[in-house]
Amino acid sequence: MGAFDFQRIEEKWQRIWEAEKTFAVDNQPDPEHPGYYCLEMLPYPSGRLHMGHVRNYTIGDAVARFKSARGFKVLHPMGWDSFGLPAENAAIKRKIHPRLWTEDNISQMRQQLKRLGYAYDWDREIAAHRPEYYRWNQWFFLKMHERGLAYRAHRWVNWCPTCETVLANEQVEGGVCWRCGTPVARKSLEQWFLKITAYAEELDAFLSKLPGWSERVRQMQRNWIGKSTGALVKLSVPDVPGLEPLEIFTTRIDTIFGATFCVLAPEHPAVEKLAAGTIQEAAVTDFVARMGKRNVVHQDALLGEAKEGVFTGAHAINPFTRERIPIWVGNFVLMEYGTGAIMAVPGNDVRDHEFARLYDLPIRPVVRPADPSTEVPSGQVYTEPGLLMNSGAYDGWPSDKAQEALIAQGEEKGFTRRMVQFRIRDWGVSRQRYWGTPIPMIHCAACGIVPVPEADLPVLLPEDVHLTGEGGSPLVSAPSFASVPCPRCGGDARRETDTMDTFFDSSWYFYRYADPKNDRAPFDPAAVDRWFPIDQYIGGITHAILHLIYCRFFTKVMRDMGLVRVDEPVVRLLNQGMVLKDGSAMSKSRGNVVEPDAMVNRYGADTCRLFALFAAPPERDMDWNEQGVEGCHRFLERVWRLASAQFGSPPPDGSAVKAAPSAREEALRRKTHQTILKVTEDLERRLHFNTAISAVMELVNELSAFHLEGVTTSSEIACFREGLDTVVRLLNPFAPHFTEEVWERLGHAQRLAHHAWPEPDLKVADEPLVEVIVQVNGKLRGKVRVEKGTPESDVLDRARGDSKVEAHLRGKTVSRSIFVPDRLLNLVVPG
């Protein structure tokens, strides 16, 4: 019997699944089958799947099929993140409309997904570029605007002066435009922002309530949100009459007695007034102008920039010491963070120290290590909390107590208050692009900014746009689109011609799957209630920050709007590792890309799926090793051969198992039921498909040996068939076509996809005899097979009967023995 015909088998079952809608689910609650939502991150329709997709979706499919067999009604949908820059680039390069390019890609990739046999409910498919979808983007945008969560502000963008267009960060290559090579400039544009900072506190706090997320992702998000707790301190500036007190933010108010100067960001609004009329005025103006030319869009350009600054000519009063301290402007202070002004403590902060040394400003350490034996090397500064010194009445206080007391003192006097700062900034969602959701706003000369009335949604993306890659937002030049009557006054007005960041599309798409065809609302809240929160979300670590913060933010906004009842969208998150080839990421330039289609053609979908799961645990990177793929293929062939002897014969008859089975029958049955236990446990608790598959391989090895020894009596056949059927059922989530086919040929009428997961018989799985290891002084010296529950004394007797153990005990007295029932006996003898 040769190899199984995977091509025919896979086509056959894909046809059946499609015709029978095997994986479609409705939203009806079912008391016997609780809901389970298994979701994989939706792909960008680039045109073809890569191995990363295959791994991602194979993991998700294994979970979905497993949970379904376990009795859950599983929602397992798929869709397309189909707006975005590549479609526009393709349009420019190949003169094909982005919509056609995108839809063509979608149909190709959908075909590829179907060839891999994924159990999706295709009736729920969505695509972001379709008006039925993106109208709800617009609807959410309007709702956020109503709630004050969408607003306009200026922000710097990358600008190519030659193409006269905004460049995305990835279109800036080494500081020049990717198309024409012109050095990139910066330009300030008024854009739309979403107020994610309004949720910064909650986004941070809830990270500790996500035990189903890896520490890694939670830490990445924590860094990104960047919460720090401190105080705001007001310093009066008597040098400049009428000037508001200077506000600085610090997390180390315990060091305030060491604040020997202040530094403002060059963009700080007070800089000009402080310098006005002083001898420093010209120097300050010059410095600020020079700093203004810095390319701040490219943050890396700022990294490594030497510290630089200039005295403003004015002084402030440190309210705690009444000391007069000089106010400087410095390039290392960021206007975007805190108040754009700092108190400098050169005695206890490395940056301030460096600056003070540079300009010969006074340095006064005010915190020393609490442990007197800790030496601070000369020329270095001690930056950790410790004990205060040079701090008046606070000398000797520990940092944390001093912070509390100083804040309390400052609060009472009115020059300090507690303050929490976040690094996260509001989310700029405007894109000067064509292929995205039009922002539903209208600019009217008379009325200002007017939202498009809800009834007028969707604002359709016009088709007749000529894309050149040059000259501002493409929609500006779409005549049918840009000019529009003002909804409020009816006068001539102009539509917003920017489109939305595509992360907007993917921030709520998984809610739409619950009710994908709704044309009156983004979804029916009841439908969302039926499925949410998402039980298992699977996707690449690349989305650990942006997508996974944005979608949490959306969920919280939607909750506050009364649309959903969950605080967090995702219960369990799995970030699968990358698929490598020969140790490095697959890329065209390296020439090491493995095409999924080629692999499916050669080995079949089931083999590819099996390998993707077997090669490594899911969260780790794996190498696509073709010899490993062959190994998986061989394994399936082996199962096929083993099963083929039984093809056409009736399903196993449990009653044929003898009441007193032979030893080998008993051993096989034990292995069968132990394997069920092991695989179920691996999938249920850990998603460790690699060890689950290993366990099935072990069972196959035993079945194979059993078969070799002969399967003739009805009892032997029954035991063998039980093992065989178990193998097929346990492999189903990984190799669905193969197992359906074998299952059918083994005479089962019901489809495997509708079968419940096998139940282990604990009595059969139970091992009556156990191997107790015998150690002498912690070293393995022997093993004894005894009945479960054998007491220590009996085990000891048996152990002494072991010549090897006895040899190590000869002439010595056992001073102590450690006994772990059914596991181990360790005899301690003096050296």
Add this chain to the structure above:
RNA sequence: GCCGGGAUGGCGAAACGGGUAGACGCAAGGGACUUAAAAUCCCUCGGGGCGCAGGCCCCGUGUCGGUUCGAGUCCGACUCCCGGCACCA
């Protein structure tokens, strides 16, 4: 610099509440079948040593130290690799 993760055979990896290190697979070597090859099946497979042999002994989970009857697993110090944040006050 701060934070997170990791390091186990020739390779991918197992060992899940300290208790037989290396399951399972790949590669490699040997054998059976075959005119031959492929496929398949069987055996060996961390390192070193002793023994004619059944077998036995020592070492071994990045490094050093500790706790323990017993450590890949726990604790302390360190090295290297991967990732995140980074002039964030």
